Amino acid sequence: MKKILASLLLGATLFSSPLAAQDGPLRIEITEGVIEPLPFAVPGFVPESPAAASQAEQLTRVIAADLTGTGLFREITADAHIGQITDFSAPIQYADWKAINAQALITGSVGVSGNRVTVRFRVWDVFSGAELGSGLQFVGSTDGWRRMAHKVADQVYSRITGEGGYFDSRVVFVSETGPKDDRRKRLAIMDYDGANVQYLTDSSSIVLAPRFSPRGDKVLYTSYESGFPHIHVLDVGNVQQRVLEQSEGTMSFAPRFAPDGQTVVYSLEQGGNTDLYTLDLASGNRTRLTNAPSIETAPSYSPDGAQIVFESDRSGNQQLYVMPARGGEARRISFGQGRYGTPVWSPRGDMIAFTKQNNGRFHIGVMRVDGSEERLLTASFLDEGPTWAPNGRVLMFARETQGAAGRSSLYSVDISGRNLRPVRTPDGGSDPSWSPLQQ
Amino acid sequence: MSFLNKFITVGALLALAACNDPSQLGGGAGGSGSAGGGIGAAGSVSDPTSVAYFQQAVGDRVLFAVDQSTITPQGQTTLDAQANWLIRNGDYTAVIEGHADEKGTREYNLALGARRANAVREYLVSRGVSGTRLRTVTYGKERPIEICSEESCYARNRRAVTVLAGGLTG
Incomplete structure (x- = not known):
């Protein structure tokens, strides 16, 4: 455990958005108690090399589990997706995600180099056709990949609910x-x-x-x-x-x-x-x-x-x-x-x-x-x-x-x-x- | 907001509080008599100076009513015998273990077990046993001897056990 804590050099870096960052109407007010969970899609994060494929898949699953575990979000699973994300930088085809009623879309990419993992992600407000917040990049050790997934999920949770997250705990x-x-x-x-x-x-x-x-x-x-x-x-x-x-x-x-x-x-x-x-x-x-x-x-x-x-x-x-x-x-x-x-x-x-x-x-x-x-x-x-x-x-x-x-x-x-x-x-x-x- | 209102319960129930007064002697349910044996004992019951004799013939434990630490009349009889035995067998020291049943929160039950153990210690001291020979420990609800979730089991778990030195039970 000491090793994990010490070697997890988490660095978070903002990167610029292709669109002007703006706060869309996508929002859950937790205080009122959510009856109907917010539907979201998180297509598998794009591996930047074949070596990153399994890490990307695992990270995506932990992010989805964090969000659905709150009871505030409902995942629209991959078998229902129309669109596919194969290039993290490509423009979002909002129509594909509107068609399956995904209100939030989370896209990301994962790169692995030696024992370092780099995760980049963006959150999209599908129905207003805008990015929610800015793209963010986390760098850490392969040992600490679950923590990076929790960090991503905390960001998503925070941007949509306006509350602090709790997954990286x-x-x-x-x-x-x-x-x-x-x-x-x-x-x-x-x-x-x-x-x-x-x-x-x-x-x-x-x-x-x-x-x-x-x-x-x-x-x-x-x-x-x-x-x-x-x-x-x-x-x-x-x-x-x-x-x-x-x-x-x-x-x-x-x-x-x-x-x-x-x-x-x-x-x-x-x-x-x-x-x-x-x-x-x-x-x-x-x-x-x-x-x-x-x-x-x-x-x-x-x-x-x-x-x-x-x-x-x-x-x-x-x-x-x-x-x-x-x-x-x-x-x-x-x-x-x-x-x-x-x-x-x-x-x-x-x-x-x-x-x-x-x-x-x-x-x-x-x-x-x-x-x-x-x-x-x-x-x-x-x-x-x-x-x-x-x-x-x-x-x-x-x-x-x-x-x-x-x-x-x-x-x-x-x-x-x-x-x-x-x-x-x-x-x-x-x-x-x-x-x-x-x- | 109606969701909140549904769960709001306010009302000071002083009457309820009053019947829990620990200073009231005797309060009911506890002393169902002999505490279960079953603990491995040193020596033979036929030897009146043995640990086995103390456990089985004298009786090594007393029971308590729910949330109480008052020694019941039956408990007093047991403790009178314990005191006499301890005075006659001055080589022994003892640790008095206080226990609670599972229907309570962990910290409170630790404090309650300590109260029960101390009530036994004070009683034995009042009957002439030197306080320097007696220590107390609380186990709260951590060491039940009976595991059913019924009053018959709870009654036997709400106990204070006088454990002669060298025979500390887990």
Whole structure:
């Protein structure tokens, strides 16, 4: 993995458009929730040499999968195409694509030279007969070809929706094997779509709830390596890990980075009571944020770092609270029926995702940061632990099925509640944490 | 927007909160009696100083009601016997494991398991066992012994187990 990250010299270059670049009317407004996905065509990217043929084909398929996976786009597949793109520079025959009702057309070319891949692409608004944005070129290593496909798809998604993309991102999670009474857990990292799974720990001790740093280079998690739960930090590049908090007679868990990447907020248990603390990574200084006989856990910072949302049972059962990042008076924000836990602040700052338990069912939901406009997105025997896509439009979470053969797997869902999809992993999965977009 | 409205539920249910008060003693369902054995034990049950005797004759675990950490009357009987045994067998130390059933979120269940383990520790200390001999650990919902998704299994998973030193269970 280190090799992939280091050798992926991604360069993005704009190149001039044959037509004046303009913003056409082609647009999806995600906020309204899309009922009818936008039809697009992505004819196989043109290989610049025979050696590039298979790479071009694979890249095209990943781009199409990224877009259709959002539920916002529908691919018109090659067997329905009338026109063919054999020359990336040739003028677009719009009539061919109008005839099959492709509203967006993505064309591209792929060149391979040694272990370097060059991808060029353009996005066309078929019905207004104009290019959407400008042609763009990515250069990278052959190892990182999937990332280039995700970068292209992010550009297409962005140009059509006006939102940031999320395909060139990774997910760290707990990979699970074995039955409920002998479950083996290890940390794993993968591309957002489940590709390129790599394991970061073995299963010799229980590992829980990994959380990315703001730059995606470190992962906080809880490990039972010492026999007791304690928070650890792991460097994604070299897979070196160290324990962060191991005070005698205490347990620590539920760590999460502050947006500064230097401060960690977490739960520390002493004498049966769990409160919130911060740890400064540089100095090792610990600061107590809450001091109550109730359970305070699952903290998450606002993107500006000024506030923390967390769960507490100080009212008698689990509810969500917001307090200043340095501690102080907390304001309860959840008032619906049932119990609320695992709050996570959206990267856009506008919403909080959570797990809700009510009448024996579990839900993933979102609410405004003041607790208003609560919306439940899922319902099952056990849904838990949402994490936000980098653009704040999609959530990933874990769903455990019922009974002796029950197993945990990852799912994603749109914040509109649409497009619930399984995220395929080699084994079971839980506790996902979505990285920011990769640089 | 009607799509949003459909899902908005607001209403403070203070009555619901009140019945979860953990300070209320005894709250119902938990103590269904003997905890399942099945753990490999050192020594013979016929030897009253053995780990096997502690596990099987004294009883190494107590059970809890949903979302509670209060020791039930049955639990008190078990812990009284544990305290007596620990006082008589002063060479042993113990780790008290707190566990939760699967119907809860991961972090909360870790905190709840810690509460349960600590409730047992405090009870044993109140009965004369030295606190320096007792550590606690929470496993939250990570180590169920029963795997069905029914109350009969959940009741046995909501437990605190006193594990004598050297016999740490996974």
